[in-house]
Amino acid sequence: MYGGGNIFDDSNTDALETEDREKLAAFEARIARDEKIEPADWMPSLYRKQLIRMIEQHANSEIIGALPEGTWITRAPGFKRKMALMAKVQDEVGHAQLLYSAAETLGKPREEMINDLIEGKSKYSNIFNYPAYTWADATIISWLVDAGAIVNQINNAKGSYGPYCRALERINAEESFHLKYGHHCVIHLATGSPVQQKMVQEALNRWWGPMMHFFGPPDKISVHTEILMKWKVKMATNDDNRQQFLDMYVPKIWELNLTIPDPALKKNEVTRKWEYSEPDWEEFMRVINGDGPCNKERLAVRRTAEEKGKWVRDALKINAQYVTPLA
Amino acid sequence: MKSLDPRITRLNISAHAGSGSLQTSPEQLATFEVFLQKRDQMPFEHVGIIHAPDEQMALVLAKEQFSRRSTCSGMMVANTRSVVVSPYTDMEEDVYDHMEMESSEVSEENSPQEYFSIFHLTRRGKQHRCAGTISAKNFEDAFKTAKGTLKEDKPVLNVWLIREKDLFKIHQQDTDIWNTLPEKRHRDVTSYRARQKKDSIKTRS
Numbered sequence: 001m002y003g004g005g006n007i008f009d010d011s012n013t014d015a016l017e018t019e020d021r022e023k024l025a026a027f028e029a030r031i032a033r034d035e036k037i038e039p040a041d042w043m044p045s046l047y048r049k050q051l052i053r054m055i056e057q058h059a060n061s062e063i064i065g066a067l068p069e070g071t072w073i074t075r076a077p078g079f080k081r082k083m084a085l086m087a088k089v090q091d092e093v094g095h096a097q098l099l100y101s102a103a104e105t106l107g108k109p110r111e112e113m114i115n116d117l118i119e120g121k122s123k124y125s126n127i128f129n130y131p132a133y134t135w136a137d138a139t140i141i142s143w144l145v146d147a148g149a150i151v152n153q154i155n156n157a158k159g160s161y162g163p164y165c166r167a168l169e170r171i172n173a174e175e176s177f178h179l180k181y182g183h184h185c186v187i188h189l190a191t192g193s194p195v196q197q198k199m200v201q202e203a204l205n206r207w208w209g210p211m212m213h214f215f216g217p218p219d220k221i222s223v224h225t226e227i228l229m230k231w232k233v234k235m236a237t238n239d240d241n242r243q244q245f246l247d248m249y250v251p252k253i254w255e256l257n258l259t260i261p262d263p264a265l266k267k268n269e270v271t272r273k274w275e276y277s278e279p280d281w282e283e284f285m286r287v288i289n290g291d292g293p294c295n296k297e298r299l300a301v302r303r304t305a306e307e308k309g310k311w312v313r314d315a316l317k318i319n320a321q322y323v324t325p326l327a
Numbered sequence: 328m329k330s331l332d333p334r335i336t337r338l339n340i341s342a343h344a345g346s347g348s349l350q351t352s353p354e355q356l357a358t359f360e361v362f363l364q365k366r367d368q369m370p371f372e373h374v375g376i377i378h379a380p381d382e383q384m385a386l387v388l389a390k391e392q393f394s395r396r397s398t399c400s401g402m403m404v405a406n407t408r409s410v411v412v413s414p415y416t417d418m419e420e421d422v423y424d425h426m427e428m429e430s431s432e433v434s435e436e437n438s439p440q441e442y443f444s445i446f447h448l449t450r451r452g453k454q455h456r457c458a459g460t461i462s463a464k465n466f467e468d469a470f471k472t473a474k475g476t477l478k479e480d481k482p483v484l485n486v487w488l489i490r491e492k493d494l495f496k497i498h499q500q501d502t503d504i505w506n507t508l509p510e511k512r513h514r515d516v517t518s519y520r521a522r523q524k525k526d527s528i529k530t531r532s
Contacts, residue, residue: 040414041415083513094392101376104376131331183519296328296342301335323408327455
C-alpha cells in the first residue's frame with residue numbers, strides 16, 4: 001500500500017527455492033501459531049527484503065506526509081489549530097523515526113533509507129504527491145488520509161514481525177488524537193458559513209480520487225499477495241482495506257451533508273460490499289512513477305532540509321560506530 | 328521552483344526528481360537502546376532506539392521520542408554496542424535452562440566485581456523488562472548468577488545484560504517536563520468533541 005501495491009520484483013520469487021527447507025518450515029510454523037518473528041531469528045531473504053521495503057515506505061510516507069500538512073501550520077485559522085497541527089506533524093515525524101528504527105533491525109541503516117528516499121530510489125504513499133490548495137484540503141488530509149492509514153495500521157499491527165508490530169502499537173495510540181482533530185476541523189467547516197461549506201466540499205472533491213487510490217491497486221491486478229499474507233506481512237488485501245475504510249467513513253462524510261464525487265458509490269445490500277466507479281489506475285501509475293503535481297517539490301524540500309542540516313551533523317562530530325539495533 | 332507554500336518559493340530551490348548524488352555522506356549516528364519506567368517503583372522496560380552522537384543527546388532525544396505524548400517517571404539509555412544478548416530460545420524453553428552464555432571476555436581471578444542490569448524477555452512480541460541488578464566479575468559470571476537468583480515463573484526467552492556504568496539515567500532535575508505534560512490539552516482526544524455541531528446539521532435540514 002505505501003509504495004503503490006507492487007512491491008515485488010519478479011526475480012525475487014526464485015530466491016525462495018534456494019532457502020533451507022527445514023528452516024523455512026520452522027519459520028512458517030512459527031508464524032502459523034501466531035508467534036512473532038524477532039530480529040535474531042532466521043528468516044528467508046524474501047521476507048526480510050519485502051519487510052524492509054514495506055516498513056521503509058511506511059516511514060517515508062510519514063516524513064513526506066508531514067509536508068502537505070506542515071505547510072498549513074503557519075496559516076491555520078487561530079492559535080489552537082496551529083498548536084494542534086504542530087503537535088500532529090511532530091507526531092508524524094516521531095512515527096517515521098519509530099518505523100525507520102523497526103526497519104533497521106532488519107539490517108538496512110537509517111541514513112541509507114533517508115538517502116534512498118531523497119534519491120528517488122524508494123517510494124512513499126502516492127497521496128502525498130498532491131497539493132493542499134486550501135485550509136480545507138489540510139483538514140481533509142488530517143481526517144481521511146489518517147483514517148485510511150489507521151485502517152491499514154490496525155490490521156498490520158497483528159502481523160508477524162515483532163519490531164514492526166511494536167512500532168505500530170505506539171503509533172496507533174497516538175493516532176486517535178489525529179483522527180478526532182481532523183474530524184473536528186471538517187465538522188467545523190461543514191457546519192460553518194456558505195464559504196466554508198463550499199471550500200470543504202471542493203477539497204473533498206479534489207481528494208476523493210487519491211483516497212480511492214490510497215489502498216493500492218485492486219486485488220485482481222495485485223501480484224504476490226498470497227505469500228505476503230501467508231507470512232503475515234500483509235494482513236488484509238488492498239480491496240479489504242478499501243472496503244473497511246468505505247464502511248467506516250462514507251456514512252460519516254454523508255452525515256455532514258457533504259457529497260462524494262462518485263455517483264456510482266453505494267453499498268450493495270445483498271453482497272454487503274461497496275460499489276464504486278473504478279478509480280483511474282493509469283493516473284495512479286503515472287503519479288507514483290514521478291509524474292504527479294508535487295513529486296519534484298516533495299523530494300526537493302527533503303533534499304534541501306538534508307543539505308541545510310549537514311552543518312549540524314558535522315558539528316556533532318560523529319565518531320560513533322554503528323551496529324544494527326536489537327529490537 | 329514555485330510552490331503553494333510561499334516559504335518554499337522563497338527558498339529558491341530547484342525542482343528535484345531524484346537520482347542525483349547527494350552531497351552529504353551517510354554517516355551513521357550510533358544507536359542507543361532506550362528504557363522507560365512508566366510509574367514509580369515499576370521496572371524499566373525497553374521501548375526502542377534513538378540515534379544520537381553521545382549519551383547526553385541520547386537522553387534529550389529519547390525524552391522527545393518516547394515521552395512526547397505520554398508521561399513517565401524515569402528513562403535511561405545504553406549504547407547498543409554495550410548490550411550483551413543471550414541466544415533466543417524457542418517454544419517456551421527457558422534460556423537459563425538450555426543455554427550457556429558465551430562471552431568473549433576473560434576476567435582475571437582478582438578482577439573487581441561490578442554491577443550488571445539484567446533484562447528479560449518473557450514473550451515474543453513484547454519488550455525486555457528489567458529483572459534486577461547482579462554483582463559479578465564479567466558477563467558470563469553475571470548470567471550464571473542471574474540464572475540462580477532471577478529466574479521467573481514463566482520461561483525467559485532472551486536475556487540482555489548491560490553494565491550499570493553503561494546505563495545513563497535521566498537526572499531528577501530534568502524530569503519536571505513530565506509533570507507539565509498532562510497540561511497539554513491540545514493533544515488530548517477530549518479537546519475535540521463536536522457532537523453538538525454535528526447534531527446541528529440534522530436540526531437545520
